[in-house]
Amino acid sequence: MGFSYNFLFPYIILGMCMASSGVPICRKVFVDCERVSRLPYGRIVYNGWSGDGVRVIYVYPSPKCVLAPTTIISFSETVSIVEKPLRNNIALIVEKRGGKRKKYVYPRKTYLEFKKLYIEPILNGEPPFSSGVVFAGAPGTGKSTLATLIAQKLGIPTYVIDPTIQSKWVGDSEQRLMNVIEEAKQNAPSLVIMDDAEWILSPRSLAGGEKELQVLVNMQNILFKQLQEITDKELNVLFIATTNVKLSEIDEAFKRYGRFGETILFPLPDYEAVYEVLREIVDEATAVRLARMAVNSGLNMADALGLAKRVKHGLEPEIKEKTGRGYKRIYVEKIEGFEKIFMFFPKEVFEKRSRIYVPGQEDVITAVVTQILYSAEKTVLQIIDPRHVIEAVHMANITGSGIIVSSLLDPLILDYIHKNADTPVIYVGESPPRYVPYHMFYPLPNLKRIVGYKPIVEAVAKMYNVDIPDNLWRKIENASVSDKTFEEILKTMISLGVLTEKIISTIKTHT
Ligand SMILES: Nc1ncnc2c1ncn2[C@@H]1O[C@H](COP(=O)(O)OP(=O)(O)OP(=O)(O)O)[C@@H](O)[C@H]1O
Ligand SMILES: [Mg+2]
Structure with a gap:
C-alpha cells in the first residue's frame, strides 16, 4: 500500500x-x-x-x-545568549529577535555551578544532577530572570507553577499540581519553574490556618515523591524553585539529594556587576558613582537599576540603606599606599581561612581593613546582622570575599563564622573576640610611619562619604598627633559624617 x-x-x-x-x-x-x-x-x-x-x-x-x-x-523564538567572563562575574548578553539586547550579570561561581550541574547535562540529552534545584537569595538579584533565560536557551517545554495553583476546594490543589507534573514528565525533556516558591518551601512560616497548612503539606509530599521518582528513574525533567526566604527558613527535607539537591545562591551584586549593568543605561562617570553608592548601601540589582533610571530622567538618586539580608558587600575607591603594609605583615595572611583581630574603633578599622583587603586583591563582605549569619557566610564563600565582623558579637556567632568561612575573617573592635583563635594585627602605627596619616584619613573619608577641604590635606599629612588622638579624630569624622569646624580645630591643635 x-x-x-x-x-x-x-x-x-x-x-x-x-x-x-x-x-x-x-x-x-x-x-x-x-x-x-x-x-x-x-x-x-x-x-x-x-x-x-x-x-x-x-x-x-x-x-x-x-x-x-x-x-x-x-x-x-530566536534568543542568543553570549557569555562574557568578567573578573568576579559572568555577563550574559542576550539578543532577541529584532536586535533587542540586554545584559545580565551573575557571580561567576553561581552561574557556572548551575550551568555545569544542570544546563550542560540537559543540553547533552542527559538527566540533570538532581531533579530539583533551588535558586535562593535576596529579592531583585535575578533569580526569576535566570530561570526564564534558561527556558529560552534550552527551548524545551516549560511549565510554570506559582501560588495561584492553590485552590480553596478540598483536594483540588493537590490534583492540579499532580496534573502539571504528569504533563512535564510526559513531555520530557522539560522544565518546571516554581517561581516565588516560599509557599511550598517554607509553608509552616506562611500558612494561615490548620486546614491550609494541611493542603500545603500534602502538596509538599506529592512534590517530594515525584522529585525522588524523577531522579531515580533518571527522567530528564528539571524543577527550578526560586525563593527569597532566608536559607535557614527552607524546610530541611527539601534540601535532600534527589529532591531539591542543590541550592544555588544569588548574592547581592558586587561593584563590578552593578557597574556593568548600569553602564548600559547611563554614562561612565554616573555608572561608577551610582554603582559605588548602590553596593555600599546593600542594594540589589533591581534597586540599582531603579536608581540609574531615576538619574537618567534627571532626578536625584535616592538611597535608603538596606540591611535586611544581614550583610553587605563594600566597595570604596582603592587608595594608594595600603599595599606597603605588607612589608610588615605578609600578604599570605589574607589568603584562605586566616583569622585576624585588628583592634580599634570599629568603623575606622573597617575602613582601613577594607583597603588592606583590596590591596590583597580580595573583595569585602561585612556582616551587619548576626541573625542572618548563615546566609552571609555562604555568600562570602561563594564570592571569595574577606569577611569583616565586629569582635564584640556573641561568641557562638563568631564560632559559627570561624568554623564555616573558607575566606579570611577579620574581627574589628575595641576588645578581642572571645573563644575563637586569631592573630593580632595593629596596622595603624606602621601605616602612619610608612605612608603618613593621609591614606588612613582618605580611607575613612571615602568609606563614609566625608568631604575634606583641600587645605586640610597637608595638615593631616604632617600631623604629629598620638595614635589615640588620631583615632579620636577619625571617630568624630565618622560620627558627624561631614568635616565640621570642631574636627578642623582638633586637627589644628595637634599639628
Ligand atoms: N543579575 C542581574 N543582572 C541584570 N539585571 C538584573 C539582575 N538581577 C535582576 N535584574 C533585573 O531586576 C529585575 C528583577 O529581577 P528578578 O525578578 O529576576 O529578581 P528575583 O531575584 O527573582 O527577585 P524576587 O526574589 O523578588 O522574586 C529584572 O527586571 C531584572 O532585569
Ligand atoms: Mg523572582
Whole structure:
C-alpha cells in the first residue's frame, strides 16, 4: 500500500543509517528560527547545527541523531545568549529577535555551578544532577530572570507553577499540581519553574490556618515523591524553585539529594556587576558613582537599576540603606599606599581561612581593613546582622570575599563564622573576640610611619562619604598627633559624617 510504504520508507533508510553509524533516531528536536521551516527527514542533526535561518539548540536522545517523521520538532523564538567572563562575574548578553539586547550579570561561581550541574547535562540529552534545584537569595538579584533565560536557551517545554495553583476546594490543589507534573514528565525533556516558591518551601512560616497548612503539606509530599521518582528513574525533567526566604527558613527535607539537591545562591551584586549593568543605561562617570553608592548601601540589582533610571530622567538618586539580608558587600575607591603594609605583615595572611583581630574603633578599622583587603586583591563582605549569619557566610564563600565582623558579637556567632568561612575573617573592635583563635594585627602605627596619616584619613573619608577641604590635606599629612588622638579624630569624622569646624580645630591643635 502506497501510504504505508511511504510511511515506512524513512525507517528503512534510518535503520540502515543506525546500523552503519550508530546514530539514533531523534525523538525531539528544538530549534530557534526566523520562521517555522521544515527540517528534512533522514538527515543527521546536531546541537548547534544551523541552516536556512534555523539553529538547532537541543536534540534528544543524543546531541546528534537522525530525523524521522515521528520526531517532534519544537520551534522557539530566536534568543542568543553570549557569555562574557568578567573578573568576579559572568555577563550574559542576550539578543532577541529584532536586535533587542540586554545584559545580565551573575557571580561567576553561581552561574557556572548551575550551568555545569544542570544546563550542560540537559543540553547533552542527559538527566540533570538532581531533579530539583533551588535558586535562593535576596529579592531583585535575578533569580526569576535566570530561570526564564534558561527556558529560552534550552527551548524545551516549560511549565510554570506559582501560588495561584492553590485552590480553596478540598483536594483540588493537590490534583492540579499532580496534573502539571504528569504533563512535564510526559513531555520530557522539560522544565518546571516554581517561581516565588516560599509557599511550598517554607509553608509552616506562611500558612494561615490548620486546614491550609494541611493542603500545603500534602502538596509538599506529592512534590517530594515525584522529585525522588524523577531522579531515580533518571527522567530528564528539571524543577527550578526560586525563593527569597532566608536559607535557614527552607524546610530541611527539601534540601535532600534527589529532591531539591542543590541550592544555588544569588548574592547581592558586587561593584563590578552593578557597574556593568548600569553602564548600559547611563554614562561612565554616573555608572561608577551610582554603582559605588548602590553596593555600599546593600542594594540589589533591581534597586540599582531603579536608581540609574531615576538619574537618567534627571532626578536625584535616592538611597535608603538596606540591611535586611544581614550583610553587605563594600566597595570604596582603592587608595594608594595600603599595599606597603605588607612589608610588615605578609600578604599570605589574607589568603584562605586566616583569622585576624585588628583592634580599634570599629568603623575606622573597617575602613582601613577594607583597603588592606583590596590591596590583597580580595573583595569585602561585612556582616551587619548576626541573625542572618548563615546566609552571609555562604555568600562570602561563594564570592571569595574577606569577611569583616565586629569582635564584640556573641561568641557562638563568631564560632559559627570561624568554623564555616573558607575566606579570611577579620574581627574589628575595641576588645578581642572571645573563644575563637586569631592573630593580632595593629596596622595603624606602621601605616602612619610608612605612608603618613593621609591614606588612613582618605580611607575613612571615602568609606563614609566625608568631604575634606583641600587645605586640610597637608595638615593631616604632617600631623604629629598620638595614635589615640588620631583615632579620636577619625571617630568624630565618622560620627558627624561631614568635616565640621570642631574636627578642623582638633586637627589644628595637634599639628
Ligand atoms: N543579575 C542581574 N543582572 C541584570 N539585571 C538584573 C539582575 N538581577 C535582576 N535584574 C533585573 O531586576 C529585575 C528583577 O529581577 P528578578 O525578578 O529576576 O529578581 P528575583 O531575584 O527573582 O527577585 P524576587 O526574589 O523578588 O522574586 C529584572 O527586571 C531584572 O532585569
Ligand atoms: Mg523572582
